[in-house]
Amino acid sequence: MRRSALALLVAFVLAGTTAALSAAAPAPRFSLPGIPNPGVNMRAPEIGKYGGTYIISQISDPRTFNPIVVQDTASGAVTGAFADGLVEQNYITGEIEPSLAESWSVSPDGRTWTFTLREGIVWSDGQPLTTADVEFTAKAIFTPGVDNSFRNLLTFRGEPVRWRVLDRRRIQFMTPRNQPPVGLFLRFIGFPIVPKHKLEAALNAGGQQFTQSWGINANPRDIVGSGPFILQSYTPGQRVILLRNPRFWKVDRQGQRLPYLTRYVILVVPNTEAARLKFLARETDAYGARPREFAELKALERQHNFTIYDGPETFTREFLVFNQNPNAPISKTKVAWFSDVRFRRALAHAIDQQTIINQVYAGRATPPTSDVSVGNTLYYNRNLRPYPYDLNRAQQLLAEAGYRKGPDGVLRDSQGNVVEFTIVTNAGNQDREAIGNIVRQDFVKLGIRATFTTEAFPSLVSKLTGTYNWEAIIIGFTGGIEPCTARNLWLSSGDLHMWNPNQKQPATAWEAEVDRLFEQCGTEVDQNKRKAILARFQEVVYENLPMLYFPYVKTQPALRNTIGNVKLGLQGVTGELETRYFKGAYRP
Amino acid sequence: MLRYIARRLLHMVPLLFGVTLISFIVIHLSPGDFLAEIRLNPVVDPAVVEEMRRNLGLDQPVYIQYLKWLWAVLHFDFGYSFAYHVPVAWLLGSRLLNTLLLNLGALVLAWLIAIPIGIHAATRQYSWSDNALSMVAYLGISTPTFFSGLLLLYLAFVTGWLPIGGMTSIEYDTLPWYGKVLDVARHMVVPATVLAFGAAAGLMRQMRANLLEVLRQDYVRTARAKGLAERPVTYKHAVRNAINPLITIFGFEIGALLSGSAILENVVGWPGLGQLILESVVRKDLYVVMGALLLGSVTLILGNLIADILLAVADPRIRYD
Numbered sequence: 001m002r003r004s005a006l007a008l009l010v011a012f013v014l015a016g017t018t019a020a021l022s023a024a025a026p027a028p029r030f031s032l033p034g035i036p037n038p039g040v041n042m043r044a045p046e047i048g049k050y051g052g053t054y055i056i057s058q059i060s061d062p063r064t065f066n067p068i069v070v071q072d073t074a075s076g077a078v079t080g081a082f083a084d085g086l087v088e089q090n091y092i093t094g095e096i097e098p099s100l101a102e103s104w105s106v107s108p109d110g111r112t113w114t115f116t117l118r119e120g121i122v123w124s125d126g127q128p129l130t131t132a133d134v135e136f137t138a139k140a141i142f143t144p145g146v147d148n149s150f151r152n153l154l155t156f157r158g159e160p161v162r163w164r165v166l167d168r169r170r171i172q173f174m175t176p177r178n179q180p181p182v183g184l185f186l187r188f189i190g191f192p193i194v195p196k197h198k199l200e201a202a203l204n205a206g207g208q209q210f211t212q213s214w215g216i217n218a219n220p221r222d223i224v225g226s227g228p229f230i231l232q233s234y235t236p237g238q239r240v241i242l243l244r245n246p247r248f249w250k251v252d253r254q255g256q257r258l259p260y261l262t263r264y265v266i267l268v269v270p271n272t273e274a275a276r277l278k279f280l281a282r283e284t285d286a287y288g289a290r291p292r293e294f295a296e297l298k299a300l301e302r303q304h305n306f307t308i309y310d311g312p313e314t315f316t317r318e319f320l321v322f323n324q325n326p327n328a329p330i331s332k333t334k335v336a337w338f339s340d341v342r343f344r345r346a347l348a349h350a351i352d353q354q355t356i357i358n359q360v361y362a363g364r365a366t367p368p369t370s371d372v373s374v375g376n377t378l379y380y381n382r383n384l385r386p387y388p389y390d391l392n393r394a395q396q397l398l399a400e401a402g403y404r405k406g407p408d409g410v411l412r413d414s415q416g417n418v419v420e421f422t423i424v425t426n427a428g429n430q431d432r433e434a435i436g437n438i439v440r441q442d443f444v445k446l447g448i449r450a451t452f453t454t455e456a457f458p459s460l461v462s463k464l465t466g467t468y469n470w471e472a473i474i475i476g477f478t479g480g481i482e483p484c485t486a487r488n489l490w491l492s493s494g495d496l497h498m499w500n501p502n503q504k505q506p507a508t509a510w511e512a513e514v515d516r517l518f519e520q521c522g523t524e525v526d527q528n529k530r531k532a533i534l535a536r537f538q539e540v541v542y543e544n545l546p547m548l549y550f551p552y553v554k555t556q557p558a559l560r561n562t563i564g565n566v567k568l569g570l571q572g573v574t575g576e577l578e579t580r581y582f583k584g585a586y587r588p
Numbered sequence: 589m590l591r592y593i594a595r596r597l598l599h600m601v602p603l604l605f606g607v608t609l610i611s612f613i614v615i616h617l618s619p620g621d622f623l624a625e626i627r628l629n630p631v632v633d634p635a636v637v638e639e640m641r642r643n644l645g646l647d648q649p650v651y652i653q654y655l656k657w658l659w660a661v662l663h664f665d666f667g668y669s670f671a672y673h674v675p676v677a678w679l680l681g682s683r684l685l686n687t688l689l690l691n692l693g694a695l696v697l698a699w700l701i702a703i704p705i706g707i708h709a710a711t712r713q714y715s716w717s718d719n720a721l722s723m724v725a726y727l728g729i730s731t732p733t734f735f736s737g738l739l740l741l742y743l744a745f746v747t748g749w750l751p752i753g754g755m756t757s758i759e760y761d762t763l764p765w766y767g768k769v770l771d772v773a774r775h776m777v778v779p780a781t782v783l784a785f786g787a788a789a790g791l792m793r794q795m796r797a798n799l800l801e802v803l804r805q806d807y808v809r810t811a812r813a814k815g816l817a818e819r820p821v822t823y824k825h826a827v828r829n830a831i832n833p834l835i836t837i838f839g840f841e842i843g844a845l846l847s848g849s850a851i852l853e854n855v856v857g858w859p860g861l862g863q864l865i866l867e868s869v870v871r872k873d874l875y876v877v878m879g880a881l882l883l884g885s886v887t888l889i890l891g892n893l894i895a896d897i898l899l900a901v902a903d904p905r906i907r908y909d
Contacts, residue, residue, distance in 0.1 A: 055758070060867075063672045071626065147640050152633050208643065215674045217682075233761065236682040237859020238754060265758055270857040273738075277745045277752045458620025458872050465627050467619075477630055489630035496630050 030255035034120040037102055038257075039250040041579055043092060044565045047252055048260040048581030054563070055284045055587075057267040057275045061237060065223055066214035067192035068140055068148050077266060078240050081577055082124070082225030083192035086115050086134065091569035091576060094378045094481045096186040100129065100193060100226060100249075104186075110525060111176075113185065117169045121249045123195050124230045131171040136196035136203070138163050138173075145207020153188040153485070184482060184522070195224050228259040228578040240266040250578055260581035280304050285560040286574070291364030294556045305562070311555030311572030313366055313375030315479035318432065319547035320351075320423065320439060320472060324499040324507075328468040333417050338471075338499070344545040346397035348387040350442045357551050360434045365551035370538035371490075372483050373552045375571060379483055379531060381538040394446060411447030420449035424463075425474040427454035432474050435550055439474070464498055473498075474550075481570070483534055484521035490514055490537075499546045510544045562586065589900065592908040596893050600886070607885045608661075608878065612654045615874060621646055622670045622872045644670055646874075657878065666882075667875035671868070676879040680861065684846070684883075686755060687853070687860030691845045693776055694783035702788040703834075706795025710830075711822060713800060721792065728789025733782050737855040740778045751775055753857035779856045783849055787841070794837065798830035805829075832903055839895015843888035 032038045060074035067083035070076050088099040098104075101115040121129045141150045142160055154161045159176035166172060173189060202213035214223055220231040226249070229242035242264040250258045267284060269275045279287035280300065289297050289308060297308045322338035323330060337343050357365045366374050367386035374380050395405070402414030411419040423440060425432040436452040443450040455463075463470045479486065488494045492506040492515055506512035517537045524530045541547075555572025565579045622644065623637055641647050645656070660667060666676040709718040744750035751757060755775050756768075763771060802808065803826050811821045841848070850862030857863075861880065868876035900906045 053758070066673075069673070144639075145643060147643060149629075149632060149636075152631065152636055211643075212668070212673045216672055217674045217678050235756070235760075235859070236679075237686070237857075237863060238756060239758065241758070267754070267758075268857070268859070269753065270854050270863060274741070274753050274857050277741065281745055281748070281752055283752060456618075456620070457870070458622075458624040459618065460620070461624035461627055462620040475628070477628070480631065486630035488633060495634040496628070 028253065028255070030251050032120075032249070032251065032257060034122070035249055036119055038118070039098065039102075041250055041252055041258060041576070043090065043567070043576065044252065044579035045567055046565050046581075047254055047256070048564055048579060049583070050260050050581075051262050052260075052582035052586030053263040053265055054261050054577075054580055054582075055265045055267060056286045057269045057278055057284045059269060059271065059275065061268050062216060062234070062240060064215055065218060065231060065234075066211070067194055068137065068146065068150065069211050071147075071149060078231070078242070079192065080227070081229040081242050081264060082223070082227040082231060082245070083194065084226045085190040085192050086117075087186055087190045089187070089190065089481070091573045092567065094376075094570055096190065099190070111174060113173045113175075113189070114166070115171055115173070115189075117171075118249060119169065121226065122247050123197075123224045123226060124245045124247055125224045126247065127195065127197055127224070128168075129193070129195070129226055130168045131165045132168075133193050133196045134171050135163060135165050136200065137191065137193050140194065140199070140203050140210055141191065143203060143207045143210065146203075146210050150188070150191045154191075184485070187482060193226065198222060198224055229261075229264050232263075238268055240268075242266075248578070252579065259578040261577075264577060279306075279558065282560070285563055287558045288572070289556040289558050291361040291553060291556065294362060294364050297556075297558055306558050306560045307566075308556055308558040309566075309568055309572070309574065311557050311568055312377075312570070313373050313552040313554050314571045315373045315376055315481065316476055316553065317368070317371060317373060317479060317547075318435065318474070318476035318550040318553075320474050320550070321498050321547045322421075322472050323468065323470055324546075325468050325501065328470075330469065330471055333413070333415070334421060334471060337413060337419065337421075340401055341544055342397050342401040343403075344548065345387070346394040346401070346446070347443065348545055348548050349390045349394040349397065350446055351387075351439055351548060351550075352389045352442050353386065353551055354389065356435055356438055359438065360431055361551060361553055364554040364556060366554070368549035368551055370542040370549065371547070372534065372538050373479065375552060376479070376481060376483075377570070378481060379534045381535040383535070384538060384542050391445060398446065405447040409447050410449065418449060419447070420451075421471040423450060423452045423472040423474060424455050424460060424470060425452075426457040426460050428457075432476070436474050465495065465501075468501075483537065484518050487518060487522075490518055508544075510540050513540055589897075589908065593893070593897070596896075600889050603889065604882065604885055605658075608658070608882060609654065611878065611881050612657070613650065615872065615877060616650045618872075620872065622874065624872070657875065661882070666879045669868070669873055669876045671871060671873045671876075676875050679864065679876060680879055680883060683859060683861045683864050686858065687846055687849060687862065689772075690776065690779055690849055690853075690858055690860060691783070693780045694787060694849070695841055695845070697780060697784035698787035698791060699838075701784065702791035703795055703831075705788075706792040707799060707822070707827060709792065709796040710799035710803065718796075725789040725793050728785045729793070731786070733786055733849075733852040734855045736782045736785065737779065737852050740782060741856060744778060750777055753778075755857075755859050779849065779852055779858050782852055782856075791834065791837065794834060795830065798833055799826060802826045802830040828902075832899065835898045835902055836895050838898065839891045839893075841891070842894055843891025845891070846887050847884055 028040065030038060030040060058074055058077060060072065062075040062078045063072055064070060064075050065079060067079040070079050084099050086099060086101040087096050090097050100117055100121060102118045104113060104115045106113050117129070117131060123129050140146055141148055141154065156176050162174045164172045175185065199210065199213055203210045216234060216236065220233055223231045225245065228245055228248045230245045232241045232243045234240045244259055244262050248258055252258055267278065269278060272290065275287060278284045294308060301307055322344065324335060324339040326335055328335065353367045357363060369384035369386050370381065372380050398411065403411055403419065405411050413419060423436055425436050433454060440450045440452040460473065464473060488496045491497065492503040492511040495501055497503070500507055506515055514537060517533050521530060521533045524533060557572050557574045559566055559574055562582050562584055564581045564583045565575050567575055623640060626632055626640070627637055645653060657667060668674065669676055669679050672679055705721055709721050712718050741752055745752055751774060756771055760768060760771055808821060808826055811825055846861055849858065849860060850866065852858070853860045853862035854866060865880045868880070900908060
């Protein structure tokens with residue numbers, strides 16, 4: 001069983017990532033009291049020392065401690081520390097690795113997955129963690145009224161995944177006929193497991209009850225977990241304190257039980273300015289700096305005993321999208337411009353990405369190509385080249401499409417209509433506001449009468465997804481590692497297919513192709529073929545530009561020099577909580 | 589007097605009804621709802637968003653939503669927060685005392701400083717100390733709290749004497765009671781100073797102007813003419829008459845006890861209502877906004893009532909019956 005799991009893992013590992021290979025290499029065998037086969041963390045570069053309080057800060061309060069209903073990152077930071085799933089994602093490579101399940105196998109038809117839990121693992125209150133808990137969690141996910149984002153992922157073409165408990169350690173998941181891809185299924189099955197003995201009463205009382213259980217008003221003693229830390233206290237508006245879980249099921253490369261830290265504290269601060277001051281004053285140990293702060297903080301490294309790292313790009317994409325919806329309550333002439341790919345390509349050439357990179361991100365960004373960020377090393381298509389900033393090329397493309405710039409310097413279309421439109425973004429986002437101003441000026445250089453305004457976020461979203469009364473919008477999406485989970489955005493029938501949503505039939509050939517590619521991506525098992533499918537997807541988007549992308553923004557994590565096991569991973573993550581440790585003296 | 593108070597309290601009912609109804613309608617008139625953020629998640633299916641909307645009761649007509657809310661409020665059930673999945677009463681309650689503590693502290697501090705200084709300035713009009721104090725007062729009135737808050741935070745950072753924002757330190761729970769008091773006091777220095785500075789400046793100017801006015805009155809001249817010493821003239825006669833308008837201000841300040849520090853709280857990270865309410869308004873977390881509005885309206889109305897009662901107590905000429 002274990003051997004087959006390793007074989008599977010090796011199959012996922014992509015060539016060239018040595019870290020992933022070492023993770024798949026046979027790990028040394030250790031045991032913990034009662035746990036004959038604990039997880040071994042092979043990713044951490046150093047063997048740590050015990051003790052210390054690791055303090056970070058975040059801008060928002062957690063909204064819930066219920067790992068199933070979490071939708072926001074602030075809550076995720078807390079639940080992620082105490083709730084583990086069957087499998088986990090390697091933070092460096094993005095690959096899926098064993099977690100609570102020590103191994104798994106898949107039937108030859110690819111539809112039945114059997115997971116085997118580690119023997120002897122327990123919840124932080126000492127109760128055994130068994131397949132009954134896994135089954136309970138799956139049941140909760142599919143209970144009406146339990147607001148969660150896992151149900152969506154575990155439903156394949158309208159059919160929910162089914163499951164069957166074989167014994168205390170083995171559980172089977174069965175997917176519907178049109179089986180999802182191996183890699184994707186494992187990603188979806190990594191939902192956090194919650195304890196049946198603590199939450200069963202709430203679920204029996206109904207989905208709403210379950211959604212409200214383990215809320216921020218819960219008694220921390222009722223919240224038990226399987227992760228490296230357990231919740232000790234929450235003070236609204238101030239902090240969350242987590243304590244080392246002495247029953248955690250992982251060891252380091254020398255067989256010592258993890259985690260090393262005694263306490264993990266998340267301070268709630270009102271804004272990034274306060275987060276920065278607290279970091280510099282050594283009240284916290286880590287700070288996710290903004291691009292503009294990189295140079296400034298670099299100069300302060302020695303004085304304040306920290307290091308700021310040149311991190312990779314995030315998965316977030318910021319973009320400008322034009323309304324091509326024939327049913328939108330805006331002028332048909334404008335829809336006609338926006339629907340013309342030559343018009344969009346011309347505008348892509350007119351955007352001065354380097355100025356955006358320099359002025360908005362102080363150089364800490366990379367020119368964009370398509371819908372997958374260069375930070376997503378698993379799927380980014382390296383063959384695409386960013387649209388160069390070239391006003392002559394832009395003018396040439398516009399001329400080919402029948403646009404003429406008059407002696408008054410104003411651009412008109414072939415019918416003589418003045419080309420004018422309004423770009424909107426959400427108020428309060430400084431980066432987007434700065435980008436909007438730069439882009440507006442760029443378009444004005446072409447003779448376009450572009451205006452730029454801001455609007456409250458909820459109002460912007462209601463236009464984008466409800467009334468469709470908009471011309472051009474600057475907004476951004478955070479992305480997961482798997483681009484083809486964004487079905488609602490890319491399928492032509494999608495509700496969030498912003499430029500022309502809810503199409504009965506794909507309006508264009510390229511949208512039909514994207515539909516096909518997403519269908520293939522959803523059923524393709526072979527990882528290399530999936531890479532090829534997604535590379536083609538990026539190419540189609542690059543050529544047809546339903547959205548004009550803005551630079552991929554880099555991360556610049558700053559960390560106190562006393563912190564050990566620092567190794568940058570995807571999206572600038574600096575390491576794992578379970579192997580964090582203090583090299584020298586530490587706070588008690 | 590009691591009849592008057594009862595009548596005023598009765599007036600609250602239609603007033604609060606009107607306030608909540610108008611607020612409810614205005615919130616619904618502005619486009620977008622709480623689910624805006626999740627609608628923009630490309631992974632989430634629209635059917636899921638629809639289900640959430642139903643679960644939150646947002647699919648029903650506005651008047652039904654309002655009546656349901658009103659009915660629940662009459663039973664002291666203020667609804668659930670969409671974002672936090674906890675009762676609104678708990679959410680507001682978890683922050684209420686913090687805001688109250690900060691504002692009361694600042695209020696006491698401001699009055700303790702402003703009244704004596706105001707008297708001092710009025711009795712020594714146009715002296716160098718009066719001029720200097722006036723300068724400081726103008727500075728206090730014209731500096732927005734977020735700015736002075738940031739300034740003091742930076743000072744705390746540079747000197748390392750005071751914590752940078754927040755209300756308690758990490759070790760708070762393990763401290764003995766006097767340690768807890770000291771810990772909170774240390775954290776309160778910056779925000780309470782900022783609030784008190786702004787409030788004291790206005791109060792002091794008010795006190796000075798009132799007292800100057802009273803000191804010019806005939807009965808003060810009479811008192812002086814019959815040979816009364818300057819101290820009793822000022823403190824026994826003039827100050828008592830000059831303080832009436834300040835009592836009205838005091839009433840307003842009671843009304844603002846829960847809202848006066850909203851902006852500052854967001855700057856210095858004081859875990860009060862301000863942060864919570866601002867966030868809920870931006871997110872359109874409907875019942876939190878409504879709960880906060882109700883709370884704010886009630887305190888404002890009660891503050892005014894208290895001011896009127898205090899006025900009657902302080903001035904025998906004022907009677908309501």
